[in-house]
Amino acid sequence: MNNQTLLAFIIIISLIFTSACGQKELSIEPKKLDWKQRVIKVNEDSSLLSGSSYLSVYSAVYLHSESDFKELSSTVSIRNINKQDTIYINKIEYFNTQGQLVKSFLENSIYIAPMETVEIVIELSDTEGGTGANFVFDWSIKPDSNEPLFEAVMISAVGNKGFGFVTHGKKIN
Template identity: 30%
Template sequence: MFRLTALLPTRVLAASFAVAVAGWTAAAGAQDSLPCSARATAETIYLPAYSEVPSSDRGRVQFASTVLVHNVDPDTDLVLTRVSYHDASGAKVRDMLGEETPLAPFASFSAVVDVTDRSGGIGANFIIEWRAETASLSPIAEAVMLGSRGTQGFAIGTEGRTIRRTPAPCPQD
């Protein structure tokens, strides 16, 4: 998903955020009733991000990018094993995770690429890897980009896509 919107007054943003969180919470609850085959013990997630976007006047809008990983499984700890930032050519720019990081149920991880960092370009992305000791719901991986130009502010939100998955072993019926 790709959204580019002008920043709205704080009250409108807060109401929109509350609606979005309610939707995410409902979706996470719906996943809880999924069969074992819908769970995994490890995944690799591709998360698009943008450190800059061309504008209509041939300039560019610079963005700060925040990567967020939310453990939505109410019963299972996850371990983040990799969060890396890549440029538009696919080359790794830097590791965003110093060491493996555990995420308890409903815990989150975040890291920021500063607005002055232009190394990613328009096709920047994050690669996220996680594992769990037991079958787990997939985490939610998102990027939020904020930028401004003159008096106008911009926000972009993207969601990750699983590109590699180790399915959970399921008992035979």
């Protein structure tokens, strides 16, 4: 049996198996984030606590040498891990490897509802950040609330092998 015949056989068997088990294909529509719909006025004189967090991301990684690198796509997650309290993100800045500001994502503070996640996607074709790209987030929370959680998932593929890794945010002064 040649490779094409084997591939066709595997596809047919998986379709039959899926139909027999009554499973439906999972369909998730990507949701484009409208920052303007999340704008909120954060009163600076309030009792909110403020902080900043750092998150490393990679637009590319070196494979075998400095001249051999692979582009990555990144999904940056901003998570409100509070069950009751809203959190506020006041600034999101994206810097490249040289420390230069690439993009500022917010003109005004935004809210993130309890247990909600807001995502930023850095596409595979966007290599402006480079191998040492990073984000800095300024945020505000109620005094007894949990700080926001910042994570990035970077993925890519080389040939028929995919790879991915995760980074976690760190509170900074």
